[in-house]
Amino acid sequence: MEMRIGLGHDIHRLVADRPLILGGVPIEFDRGLLGHSDADVLLHALTDALLGAVGLGDIGERFPNTEPRWAGADSAMFLSDAVSAIRELGWNIANLDCTLFAERPHLTPYKPAIRQRLAGLLEIDEVLVNVKAKSGEKVGPVGREEAISADAVVLLMRD
Numbered sequence: 001m002e003m004r005i006g007l008g009h010d011i012h013r014l015v016a017d018r019p020l021i022l023g024g025v026p027i028e029f030d031r032g033l034l035g036h037s038d039a040d041v042l043l044h045a046l047t048d049a050l051l052g053a054v055g056l057g058d059i060g061e062r063f064p065n066t067e068p069r070w071a072g073a074d075s076a077m078f079l080s081d082a083v084s085a086i087r088e089l090g091w092n093i094a095n096l097d098c099t100l101f102a103e104r105p106h107l108t109p110y111k112p113a114i115r116q117r118l119a120g121l122l123e124i125d126e127v128l129v130n131v132k133a134k135s136g137e138k139v140g141p142v143g144r145e146e147a148i149s150a151d152a153v154v155l156l157m158r159d
């Protein structure tokens with residue numbers, strides 16, 4: 001049995017007049033994340049973790065943010081691309097863990113929905129997915145409500 005580990009991190013700025021989507025789940029809030037796509041910081045971190053585990057670079061290489069066709073894109077598409085890429089190489093997801101960092105909104109109530117959505121997008125059992133949420137302790141860009149960030153780590157296995 002071979003194993004690979006991948007790490008992902010992302011941060012996007014919180015701005016007015018944008019929807020907030022985290023882990024593919026719409027979140028009730030008066031601001032959203034700024035980005036070329038839908039700016040789903042968690043799906044971006046997870047996509048990078050998957051690509052990183054198999055040595056396929058990063059999300060920006062596959063989906064440049066200068067490319068007009070990715071404007072407003074649903075980030076679930078980026079994640080699906082990464083999942084297809086690892087599966088084509090014979091890899092399966094052993095488990096994944098991720099953390100969302102947001103001062104506001106309070107994300108704890110959304111964790112079950114995000115977990116379910118991630119498991120669905122990755123076509124794996126929910127027991128293999130863990131979602132954590134932390135505040136920014138009122139310091140730094142997250143703590144000042146200027147941004148939301150996410151970390152993700154994924155373990156892959158293949159026979």
Ligand code: MG
Pocket residue numbers: 010011012035039040041044
């Ligand atoms: Mg991003």
